[in-house]
Amino acid sequence: MELKFFDTISELDQYAAQLFATTLANKPHAALGLATGSTPVGIYGKIIEMYQRGEISFRDATTFNLDEYVGLPPEHDQSYAYYMKQHLFAHIDLPGKQAHLPKGTAPDLAAECKEYDRMLEEQPVDIQLLGLGHNGHIGFNEPNGELQGGTHIVELKEETREANARFFGSLDEVPKQAVTMGVGSILKARTVLLVVKGADKAEIVKRALTGPITTECPASLLQTHANVIVLLDKEAGRLL
Template sequence: MLNIIKVSNDQQFNEVGAGIIAGLLQSNPRAILGLATGSTPVGVYSHLIELYKQGLVSFAKAQSFNLDEYIGLAADHPESYRRFMNEKLFNHVDIDLMNTHVPDGTAADPEKAAQEYTRMLEDAGQVDLQLLGIGHNGHIGFNEPADELQANTHVVELKKDTRAANARFFNSIDEVPTHAMTMGIASILKSRQILLMARGASKADILARALTGPLTTQCPATLLQTHPNVVVLVDEAAGGRLS
């Protein structure tokens, strides 16, 4: 079931997104959160930090698993997703860093590290809320369009357009890693609830395709249609083609 929430400005977007996460933690302090990076959730995380400072939410008993990480970037690299999460959320709330998990982009054996990440996910239990963005080509996590999709955490070669879209965070596209480690589609779909977030007119077409088009591995986000509990949070521009 898809529950589409349209908001009119960034403040509402951040408040609604943070409210969904905070509400979960208030009802289930031991919740397992599936977290995402990128520009879309930054404001949501910032609002969560404010709620924490106000004493309205605690992460002390929660666990988190991030969707993905670049291969080859150390945890302290300015564009690593581990550093992103530390700077945008973890360092400012009461979560135990030992309970935060991000794929190891510098593992000597990335394939083995991916298998270990899958094992950690399975041992932890079902993710209560999985945050997602959506790529312009329909990727979720770094599950790129392909003839076949991987079920579990795996190493993926990034598409040229994905690297181009992420180049804005680097000095040039040449610095954007060519590979990443990502949770697989099955791992994402096992979550109890999914929160898909999108902003801006550039996401309107792919979002409409993902939520209303035919299921296809060439647009991995279409597989979200098979999940029983998806909340779609969009601004007016991104949701312009959604009823």
């Protein structure tokens, strides 16, 4: 596990964006694992700037997002499909048919999960971007006595819904379920890029990276991966 600490968020975001650029330079048809939430916004901004300068192209790439809310159509302004369009896809040359997210409105969610796993098996992810939840979740894999390896439907914990309520009008509007890549799928990525920002994440960073490996802290399972890069601002990494 490689840990890197940054004095500024801008430097962190630029470093992360450069890792994606390098991946594509070495392998233009790479599969990129993408995340949502507040953490990646700056990274996507730097990637867009690189694209606009002609330094990076997504024409031959494929993307796989970690998760999507159950019940939110792609045009809903809090769906992750909408988020990705707003923050990245509308600004780069990635063909729409090469951008994949779980479909939270699929009529048969179990079949949707199986199809997503089939695509991931067919084209393994080269670099997977992850944020870190306050309770240690990665994707929407919540702390539990046991975790599912493949893509699955998850009941969101109240603390996760409360953390995401700031994006909605109220807590009642936050979906109670999501479709998420499983930890097993995440761990199959050739490189995992974990990005954490903010003093409020310092405790869970320490627990995830140095504590016992347990499904009660899903991010701790990243300790078993052979190639994890962790990018931290000073506040998030202050306890390491």
